[in-house]
Each structure stands twice: as structure tokens, then as C-alpha cells.
Amino acid sequence: MDQALQEIIKQKPHLADLIRFYEKTIRxxxxxxxxxxxxxxxxxxxxxxxxEQVFRHFSALFDLPEGTLFPLxxxxxxxxxxxxxxxxxxxxxxxxxxxxxxxxxLLFLLSRPYFISMRAGVRLLDPLWEKGICxxxxxxxxxxxxxxxxxxxxxxxxxxxxxxxxxxxxxxxDATDQAVSISVFDGEDGVKVQSCDACRSYVKIxxxxxxxxxxxxxxxxxxxxxxxxxxxxxYQRRAPNPLGMLRMSVSG
Numbered sequence: 001m002d003q004a005l006q007e008i009i010k011q012k013p014h015l016a017d018l019i020r021f022y023e024k025t026i027r028x029x030x031x032x033x034x035x036x037x038x039x040x041x042x043x044x045x046x047x048x049x050x051x052e053q054v055f056r057h058f059s060a061l062f063d064l065p066e067g068t069l070f071p072l073x074x075x076x077x078x079x080x081x082x083x084x085x086x087x088x089x090x091x092x093x094x095x096x097x098x099x100x101x102x103x104x105x106l107l108f109l110l111s112r113p114y115f116i117s118m119r120a121g122v123r124l125l126d127p128l129w130e131k132g133i134c135x136x137x138x139x140x141x142x143x144x145x146x147x148x149x150x151x152x153x154x155x156x157x158x159x160x161x162x163x164x165x166x167x168x169x170x171x172x173x174d175a176t177d178q179a180v181s182i183s184v185f186d187g188e189d190g191v192k193v194q195s196c197d198a199c200r201s202y203v204k205i206x207x208x209x210x211x212x213x214x215x216x217x218x219x220x221x222x223x224x225x226x227x228x229x230x231x232x233x234x235y236q237r238r239a240p241n242p243l244g245m246l247r248m249s250v251s252g
Contacts, residue, residue, distance in 0.1 A: 003046040004213075004214055004215075004218055005019050005022075005023065005042065008214075008218060008221070009224045010168065011222075012222060012225075013226065015222065016222065018221060018224065018243060019219075019221065021243060022040065022217070022218075022221055022242060022243060024061045024062060025109055025112070025242065025243065027061055028057060028061050028062075028109065028113070028150075029112055029113045029116060031057050031061075032046075032054055032057065032113035033113045035050060035053060035054070035118060036050070037050035037051075037053070037054055037112055038114045038117040038118075039114070043114075044082045044083055044084050045076055045079070045081060045082065045083050045114070046076065046114065046222035048077060051073060051076055053112050054110070055069055055073045059111070062109075067104075069106075071096050071098075072096065072098075072106060072110070073099055075092065075094075080092065080094065080238045082109070083107075083111045083114050083115070084137070084138070084159070086107050086111050086160045087115075087134070087137045087138045087140075087156075087239070088107065088138060089104070089238070089246060090092065091104065091107070091117075091148050098104070099212055101246070101247060103247050104240065104244060104246055105240070105243070105244035106244070107244075108158070108240045108244035109243075109244050111158075112158065114134075115137050115159040115160075116159060116160055117159040118136060118137060118159055119137070119159035119160055119161050121228060122136050123224050124136070124161075124163070127162075127163035127164050128163060128166070128207055129141070129154055129164065129165055129166060130163050130166065131161045131166060131174070132154075132166055132170075132171050132172050132173070134156040134161050134163070135161070135163065136156065136159045136161045137156060137158050137159040137161070138155075139156045139157065139158040139159065139239050140219060140238035140239040141154035141155065141156070141165065141171050141172070141203050141238070141239060142154075142155055142156060142157035142203075142216075142220060142237070142239035142240065142241065143155045143157070143203070143204055143205075143206065143211075143216050143219060143220045144165065144171060144194070144203050144204070144205045144206070145205065145206050145207070145209050145210075145211035145216070146192075146206070146207055146208060147207050152164070152165055152171075152205070153163070153165075153211070154171060154203075155200070155216040156239065157216075157217075157220070157239050157240055157241060157242055158239070158240075160216075162216070163192040169196075170194070170196040170198065170199065170201070171194060171203045172196060172199050172201040172203065172238050173196060173198055173199040173201070175196050175197075175198035175199065179196050179197045179198040180194060180195070180197075181182060181194075181195055181197075182194055183195065184231070185225075185226050187225075188223060188225065188226050190206055190209065190210040191204055191205070191206050191207075191210070191219075191223045191226055192204075192205050193226060193230050195207065195230060195233075195235045196235075199235060200235055200236055201235060201236055201237070201238050202230050202235040202236070202237065204220070204223055204226055204227070206219045206223065220241045220242055221241060221242060221243065224241070224248060227241070228248045231247065231248055
């Protein structure tokens with residue numbers, strides 16, 4: 001992992017800060033997973049007795065004052081946040097003192113250990129993503145890979161599940177070929193984009209070699225300039241990247 005991170009920083013030094021932030025997300029995920037905070041069936045958030053520890057780790061790793069996170073911690077203690085709704089991009093209906101983008105990032109980062117544990121406890125007999133929805137957590141595709149035999153695989157940034165997209169042209173909706181286009185970008189070898197004019201969504205598609213050598217998370221982060229270019233054309237991601245980011249630019 002460290003070697004892959006250093007390789008990306010060497011190739012794209014402008015992404016160095018984001019790569020370092022990603023390292024913190026991995027440390028947080030590993031720490032919380034080992035703590036047992038997500039143990040237990042049919043839980044829709046962390047165990048209440050573990051919240052203090054979870055937020056202490058989060059505050060320390062991401063250099064956030066504990067007071068800044070207190071409203072979110074209080075909402076979780078009161079059972080007002082259901083993690084299973086987060087992959088649907090549903091933000092809490094009640095008011096929290098964060099912008100929508102910041103709240104999406106915070107909820108994604110906080111809940112990711114929960115979803116990784118969820119995937120570990122599920123046995124999938126069929127990898128097909130019906131209607132472009134992850135069968136583990138209901139997330140949308142965050143990234144796809146183009147296999148050598150022209151099949152595609154899709155990856156969920158919430159739980160890490162990898163599966164097969166629906167056989168329709170758009171990986172997000174049921175649009176046909178007429179609404180879907182494929183684009184490539186200078187300086188981004190091994191990455192192309194499927195965009196859909198029906199749902200105004202897009203999914204990055206990386207070559208199988210990139211998907212295997214870097215893994216989907218690093219492949220997604222390393223191709224962030226592509227997100228910026230596509231979002232400037234008015235298309236949207238329907239699942240966050242591994243840093244919790246949905247919007248990298250203002251849509252035109």
C-alpha cells in the first residue's frame with residue numbers, strides 16, 4: 001500500500017495532500033473495526049458504549065476539535081442517524097450545523113467501518129447489482145473496471161463490494177445506448193468515463209490492470225482530475241470517492 005501511495009504522489013504531486021488524508025481514513029477504519037464498535041446483528045449504527053471512543057479517534061486523526069463533532073455525536077447517541085440510509089445519499093432531515101457537502105463527507109468517513117463489517121458478514125450467491133444497486137448496502141457504483149473479456153465490474157465505496165453491473169447501457173439508470181457516451185481525457189491513461197444524459201450521472205471506468213495493481217480506492221483517488229473535468233460538464237457522481245467526496249467542482 002505504501003509503495004502504491006508513493007507512486008501516485010510521484011506521478012501526481014498535486015494529489016499528495018489527498019493521499020495523506022486517505023491514509024488517515026484507513027487508520028480510522030482499522031482502529032474502529034478492531035474496537036468491536038460495529039459488532040452485533042441488525043445494528044444501524046455503532047454501539048452506544050463505543051461512540052465516545054469512535055469520536056475520540058476521529059477527532060484525533062482528522063485534527064477536528066471534539067466540539068465541532070459534538071452535534072453529530074449527540075445525534076448518534078439519540079439514535080437519530082441510521083447508517084443504512086447513508087448509501088442512499090439521504091442526509092438527516094433535522095438540522096445539523098454543517099454544510100451538506102461536509103455532512104456527506106463526515107457521515108461517509110464515520111460510517112465506513114460499519115459498512116466494511118457489514119460486507120464481511122454477508123455471503124453473496126449472485127454478484128449482480130440489480131438496477132445498479134449494491135446488494136450489500138444499497139450504494140451506487142463508485143467506480144467500474146473494464147475486464148479483458150469486455151465484461152465490467154463495479155465497486156462500492158461504502159462497503160467495498162465488487163460485482164457485476166446490470167446489462168443496460170447506463171450503470172446508474174436503465175437508459176439505453178442513445179443516452180450514454182464514453183469519453184477519454186488527456187493525461188489520464190487507463191481511465192475513461194461513461195456519462196448518461198438521461199440521469200446526468202457518470203461512472204469512471206479504469207482498465208483491469210489499473211484496477212488490480214492499485215485497487216479501486218487508489219484508482220479512484222488518482223483519477224480525481226477526471227471527476228473535476230466531468231463535473232464541470234454538469235454530470236454527477238452517485239457515490240462518494242474513498243475520501244467521502246461527491247462534488248469536486250461546481251456543476252455547469
